[in-house]
Amino acid sequence: MKLKGKIFKFGDDINTDEIIPARYLNTSDPGELARHCMEDADPAFHGKVKEGDIIAGGENFGCGSSREHAPIAIKAAGVSCVIAKSFARIFYRNAINIGLPIFGCPEIIDHLKNGDTVEVDIDKGEASKAKNKTAYKMEVFPGFIKDIIKKGGLIAYAKKGKKK
């Protein structure tokens, strides 16, 4: 499975207050949350982002509050996946659990800038800039996680796979 999209580049320690500020947490509607996605990191993001675009982050992407509204907003805004040098652990869980693909790929990030087109080959576990031959290895999900993602998130996994 492959994803291809235009990059929105962010720095280190992008926190969930910036991704979806608390003033919008009186709703869990994905459409409403999408309208304010990344607002305190880049107020213009919502107006610019298109379906299939990709967010590229530095270290510790998604740190801070556990709010699942953060990956929900990103997914509902049309972002196909997030690539980062590293992810904060609750954001990491939440993204997997809701079926937002996330990829740890520290080596590609420094080569990316806003507007670059990136291709992600999920099966090969590689990411590359569209016009470049260099493929960068992504961190591989352990089997357990792959299973949850394949089934479309934790609840789908529970409905399809659990014996209880």
Added chain:
Amino acid sequence: MGYTISEKILLSHTKSKKDIAPGDFIMAKVDFCLGNDITAPIAINEFRKLGKKKVFNQKRIALVPDHFLPAKDMKSANQAVTLKDFAKEYGITNYFEIGRVGVEHALLPERGLILPGDLLVGADSHTCTHGALGAFTTGVGSTDLAYAMAFGELWFKVPESIKVVFTGKTRKWVGGKDLILHLIGDLGVSGALYRSLEFTGDTITSMPMDDRFSMCNMAIEAGAKNGIIAADKTTESYVKKGLRRYKQVRKAYKVYKSDKDADYAEVKEYNVSKLEPMVAAPHLPSNVKPVSELKDIKVDQAVIGSCTNGRISDLKQAANVLKNRKVNPDTRLVVIPATQAIYKEAVDEGYAETIIKAGGVFCTPNCGPCLGGHMGILGEGETAIATTNRNFVGRMGHPKSFVYLSNPAIAAASAVKGAIAHPADL
């Protein structure tokens, strides 16, 4: 090779394994799970998709509307109704309405609901707070909470552990908040990423429970999976008091301690005898400096409260600084006791009167301004000093506002001065 306390608790809750190592993926039984008015609505929605007629255990789930309550607007009121209706429908006993509710990470320990040796998951990042009880307690997402409510278990990746040894007697006005700020300043906001932060040393063993909660509360701010302090006589005394007062039926607990030959990814040692009060400057909890380097920065608002420092000893510290003094005419002071019991004790002990006489606001328990919710949002260009736990851009209000984090004595002294100050400056 022995085990750390976190490894032991995870292993004891895992069905299928006889041993455990960092990096393992496990399914573990949870003793308790928790959600609030922001995180539980999504969890409830996801739970309903599973079509289950029952939750895993009606007595082991807490739904705590503490963030935007008393309802700050209609949407928040509706979110709270979602919690209330779900609690009624599924017979969840630990639902708390306003007037009985408190900030979740102060309320649950106070009521003896979390015990040493427990595995607690909470849909709130500061669930790590309860590690001060010698339990493995970690923040998770809303979908995680839905799964835990349904099945009484959840997936975990076993973390490595970092041992942090604090030695020495702290100076006056220095407490748990200053120790954890000092550590986060050293580690950075991802220095403990995916690791367990274990706090030990003679400074810790002589520390009261309120300070232990403050320390474990901010483990997440260094990226940690959990913060933990092994239970001792202080812990057991606190736990037994809660169990008695609230007549809890679940009383059996287990005290775990790390083995002497346990394996740590890192060991950090700090002698804190010379440490002065610490303050985190905008816009990261790791931007930590001694208070002496930040004096005279004008503050528009001081906030004393939250799951970090809204407990009775925090209010007592603040009252000690504020006694016979007045809040600066250009500064707002907002004080929020974390639970109704703390609120009442603050009234009975005269702390509320001291705060009011000083010109401060004394609020009903809620998370309010900590996350920029209500009860004291910052406007454009404003600066606050707060006993809360995060100071990211826009955390307490306008994206162009500034938040400094401190202990209650510094926040109170700053309210009086109208600028960042130490009590000795007054």
